[in-house]
Amino acid sequence: MQTITANNYSVYFDSIGYETLASLLIPSHYSKIFILVDENTSQYCLPHFLNNLATEIEIEIIELEVGEIHKNIATCTEVWSALSELGGDRKSIVLNLGGGVISDLGGFVACTFKRGIDFVNIPTTLLSMVDASIGGKNGVDLGNLKNQIGIIREPKAVLIDTQFLNTLPQNEMRSGLAEMLKHGLIFDKTYWDKFKNLKDLNTEDLNVLIHQSIQIKNNIVCEDLTENGIRKSLNFGHTLGHAIESYFLENEAKKNLLHGEAVAIGMILESYISKEKDLLSNAEYHEIKYIINDIFDRIDFSKLEIEKIIDLLIYDKKNEFGKVQFALLDGIGKIKINQEVDNALIYKAFEDYNA
Structure with a gap:
């Protein structure tokens, strides 16, 4: 390659x-x-x-x-x-x-x-x-x-x-797929579409997708190394994903989630938020939710767990002037950075995920 x-x-x-x-x-x-x-x-x-x-x-x-x-x-x-x-x-x-x-x-x-x-x-x-x-x-x-x-x-x-x-075991392979899915969602709809028939891909197909995924991230980073602008788009799914991952890390009763497993949930939640802010169509949202849920196991969140996860958002390293900053989808393949989201909408996203 x-x-x-x-x-x-x-x-x-x-x-x-x-x-x-x-x-x-x-x-x-x-x-x-x-x-x-x-x-x-x-x-x-x-x-x-x-x-x-x-x-x-x-x-x-x-x-x-x-x-x-x-x-x-x-x-x-x-x-x-x-x-x-x-x-x-x-x-x-x-x-x-x-x-x-x-x-x-x-x-x-x-x-x-x-x-x-x-x-x-x-x-x-x-x-x-x-x-x-x-x-x-x-x-x-x-x-x-x-x-x-x-x-x-x-x-x-x-x-x-x-x-x-x-x-690698299968769960580690799935964890990596989450970032590849993200690259398609934020940057290239054609790349995202290739994951709709994941079961049909062979080893050579996967190698090509890996190369393309690295190229997508590299293009973004070369434009904005220090994350003052477009590099923030790579945080899609990570604002809530990191909070979920941190919550599972700090609770011994919970089995730790791999990074990609947490980000997969974060991408569904943040896609819902994108839809509710009229950035993403209902059809696009359900497509994203279906494809990600077809690859990753679902997890149920209690009301108390949702509250604790939302509390962790204050520590997100992307925050500016005390405000949580999201990168949200503006349709599949495009992104809007520096988006503020209130807690009520985050609760609704979790409710929809649980449903």
Whole structure:
């Protein structure tokens, strides 16, 4: 697949990615390579990656526990300490081999160690391929509040190897699909339409869709790296989705939702809000709701749970001057940013979802 060029880096695919990485990782460029993995990617992805990695530089592996619950400053401290103890310096490089947590946290650690060292993202989940590894956002959660601490700084490169997808369970694949669906809804109706017959898609079709999804996000980010304008469109489904995800993270009685599972619910809710604000037709709304519900399991929300989720919106990182800002659909394939929504309409969206 064709290389995608971003502002200050490129996204490489399969063998071209490994060839590019080999040309980057030479002793005159870097003193030591640190590969950041979690328990899953250490077992299922690291052997394949090392078999394809050509370098003479010394390699150290740093392994983290699995899960969003570990995406915090405490884990960063552990990684910073490991980098120091293992001889990391200003000419070290971090290779983030994993999903969204590894991409987000690994990038943040690299950006802040020794005031910033280079890093490369090698995403191993569908979600991280089409979202977390692209665009230069790096950060961690503050308690259960999503992505409150971070920095925007682009990686040295991104390497997409779709063979890693063979290691994923179905729920992780669905989680990544949520971001791909979002890209169609906010930017390209023709792309969205391709998901109407998801069961008919083969592996090659999926690879093409992944490439197109990355291209859509990259086009938006290249226009607005620091999220002052059009990049806010990528937040569709995330204002309520992040609040839902945070609520499930902080409640031990609840089974944690994957990021894409929470965003899928958020997209249905925010599509309803778009409809009620006369931005989206009734037919478009029901099409979105049907397709997303056909892929993802539904969850029932009690009145108390809805209230607690709405309370979490105050912590959304997109808020300005104390007001919650939504990105809403202006028809399928178009978006309106900086939209204010009152709590009564959010309640109605949840009621419709529950129904």
